Amino acid sequence: MQSFRTELENPVVERDIIELEHKIRQFHTGKIDEESFRTLRLARGVYGQRQPGVQMIRIKIPYGKLNARKLERIAAVSDEYSTGLLHITTRQDIQIHHVSLDRTPELWAELEKDEITLREACGNTVRNVTASALSGIDPEEVFDIRPHAEAVFKYFLRNPMCQEMGRKIKIAFSNNANDNGLTFMHDLGFIAKDQNGIKGFKVMVAGGLGSQSRQADVLYDFLETDKVIPLVEAVLRLFERYGERKNRMKARLKFWVKAIGFEAFQKLVNQELRVIPVTTFPIPELEFQISIPSVTLDSEVPGPEFEQWKKSHIIPQKQEGLFAAALRIRLGNFTTDQARGLAAIARKYTGDELTFTVDQNLLIRHIPKDRLVHVYNELATLNLVDFGYGTSLDITACPGTDTCNLGIANTTSASNALEEILRNEYNELWKSKEHVSIKLSGCMNSCGQHMIANIGFQGMSMKAKDGRVIPASQILIGGGVLGDGQGAFADKVIKIPSKRSGDALRWILDAFAESASRNFLEFYQEKGENFFYQLLKPLADIEHPEDALFFDWGQEELYEKEIGVGECAGVVIDLVATLFVEAEEKLALMQEALEQRLWADAQFHGYSAVVQASKALLIAEGKRTNSHAAIINQFEEEFIKTGELTVSNYEGLALRMAVDRADVSVLVYAKEVEAFYLSVVQFRKNQLEKRHETIA
Known part of the structure; x- marks a missing residue:
């Protein structure tokens, strides 16, 4: 690994990147183990992938907004460090694959030259903040929500409370x-x-997807805009304190709220709002400037292909005379050459603003009417006028076994096969019916959002009588967006061999075509789950499986179920020495924050130091806990109430941030934290000395 240093003007970003390089070196030399290194790299957008020795890099694009310059930078980085391919995610991010770990600091520094970050794109953090793709141009919008999404992104990026949560938080x-x-x-x-x-x-x-999807609760019917960031901070502080940390499968916010009850959660939120350092945070109603370049236009006569494409791909903006072009990016995949072409079009003809969407597509905004045909013709040379945006052809899918550690199914090839069926056999259906949303995920985690599809496919496996493994699909039906915060989660109807997914789609669509319903959700609710189970049941029969069933879509080798280690969260290290080191790091961060008069940050770091030191002693005694609140309670029982440690008002020390608003008094609190840490360290030393004497 070559030595690398940045030349960035932002010292905070530079420190981040240099720290990543330093940790990579420590990892290579064995000074830190794989598990502890994983937590850090995930929070820097560096994610393991199915192929050994290379990484997936997730590039954070807040609410999907970028311009030509940023898209060109991303394309250049992909060419230099990756494969020249780009993938739009359902969180409006960009992913590139097959990147050498050693080159990730250099890659990140290149992106930051145009203020593009990897920070907290993965891991137990606040993930990319997403938003309606038409925000700012939608004639039907209540107001432009992008300034608020931007404010939330900036406020919580690198925020200390978001760095080591039990699980990720997603905001939309x-x-x-x-x-x-x-x-x-x-x-x-x-x-x-x-x-x-x-x-x-x-x-x-x-709310949340996954194997146990949950409809979000209404916390407020109306909350003024200046209360948004205080509310988010209150929820994050509570989740950081009470959230599950031991059982990763039960560690999302939805499980904690369900466990304690929504009313109890509301009460905790109201209590926390009284002590957070920021009680109001006005967000300016920014006017995003639209500057249309002058250009000499050649005379171009629109052809029939353009007229047909325009009907479903051109969206009138609320700004008079301007339009957005909605591009269908198949499965979110496009090349760096196409990216550079898009950047050139945006810069030449439009207001130079593009948006990635949550359904893996792309919008080119601010196109004057007289330039639409020119934009279309240049898009056609890039092979980016594929028909079907917002129709049933517009299938959503995660990368599946192409790159993902957790993938069970080849979602890319399966999606292509389903699209061919739709194109060749059901071209007329959409003229008389509303389109049907189709989504695929390679596993239960629902990165392809199959749980909210009208028809969803989830990668699974099943065994034949002779023990051979068959790639399979769980067929889910009946999901969708109902509006105003309500949604329908699809029912898990039946599991069938994956190669029969095409027939399942045919049978469902044929039944829909014969019905009087124009809307698929209405059709599903009329028929009910059992109707579809009985309809598809013959496809689940593997009494005499044909040979083709043992091969996944697009594969020439027999299917083998290979699942790696999931990386959606960092792993907590339960080594006593490591916990003491981490506590010392928190103390150092506390002092740094005090010097900068960042009282809230200092208070949080002090709290973290108390928790880490407390956990170290509990682990040393063989005690396991599942949340920070549980650590504090158990430490009180095991060490304070028994008299083993003398600490004045330990619980008040540990939970100071829950009862006192951070201000200059944190200077006194910091001294109390340091004194507590020293007493815990001395207690541990005495423990080890006694054990050594006993052994001797």
């Missing part, structure tokens, strides 16, 4: 009640509302 904004931001399935969701001329949000909380 919708610009109207259509809820295209999908707030109903997020940890925190905000739907734009106007109450007597005052702007605010309906607030949804504790």
Whole structure:
């Protein structure tokens, strides 16, 4: 690994990147183990992939907004460090694959030259903040929610409380009640509302997908805009304190809220709001400037292909005379050459603004009407006028076994096969019926959002009588967006061999075509789950499986179920020495924050030091805990009440941030924390000395 140093002007970013390089060196030399290194690299957007020795890099694009310059930078980075391919995710990010770990600091530094970050794109952090793709140009929006999404992104990026949570937090904004931001399935969701001329949000909380999907609860019917960041901070502080940390499968916010009950959660939120350092955070209603370049246009006559494409791919903006072009990016995959072509089009003809969408597509904004045909013709040369945006052809899918450690199914090839069926056999259906949403995920984690599809496919496996493994699909039916924070989660109807997924799609669509229903959700609710189970049951029969069933889509070798280690979260290290080192690091961060008069940050780091030191002694005694609150309670029982350690008001010390607003008094609190840490260290030394004497 070559030595690397950045030349960035932002010292905070530079320190991040240099720290990543330093940790990579420590990892290579065995000074830190794989598990502890994983936590750090995930929070820097560096994610393991199925192929050994290379990484997936997730590039954070807040609410999907970027310009030509940023897209060109991403393309250049992909060419230099990756494979020249780009993947749009369902969180409006970009992913590139097959990157050498040793080159990730250099890659990150290149991106930051245009203020593009990897920070907290993965790991137990606040993930990319998503938003309705048409925000800012939608004639039907309540108001432009992008300034609020931007403020949340910036406020919580590198925020100390977000760095070591038990699990990730996902936040979304919708610009109207259509809820295209999908707030109903997020940890925190905000739907734009106007109450007597005052702007605010309906607030949804504790939603989620996965094997145990949960409809988000309504926390507030209306919350004024300046209360958004204080509320998010209150929820994050509570989740950091009480959230599950031992059982990763039960560690999302939705499980904790369900466990304690929504009313108890509301009460805790109201209590926390009284002590957080920021009680109001006004967000300026930024006017995103639209600057249309002058250009000499050649005379181009629109052809029939353009007229057909325009009907479903051109969206009138609320800005008079301007339009957005909606591009269908198949499965979110496009090349760096196409990216550079898109950047050139955006710069030449438009207001130079592009948006990645949550359904893996792309919008080119601010196109004057007289330039639409020119934009179309240049897109055609890039092979980016594929028909089907917003139709049933517009299938959503995760990368599956192409690159993902957890993938069970080849979702890419399966999606291509399903699309061919739709193109060749059901081209007329969409003229008389509303389109059917189809989504695929390679595993239960639902990165392809199959749980909210009208028809969803989840990668699984099943065994034949002779013990051979057959790649399979769980067929889910009946999901969708209902609007205003409500959604329908699909029912798990039946598991069938994956190679029969095409027939399953045919049988479902044939039944839909014969029905009087124009809307698929209405059709599903009329028929009920059992109708579809009986309809598809013959496809589940593997009494005499044909040879083709033992091969996954697009594969020439027999299927083998290979699942690696999931990396959606960092792993907590339960080594006593490591915990003491981490406590010392928190103390150092506390001092640094005090020097900068960042009272809230200092208070949080002090709290973290107390928790880490407490956990170290509990682990040394063989005691296991599942949350920070449990650590504090158990430490009180095991060491304070028994008299083994004398600490004045330990619980008050540990939970100071829950009862006192951070201010200059944190200087006194910091001294109390340091004194506590020294007493714990001395206690541990005495323990070890006694054990050594006993052994001797």
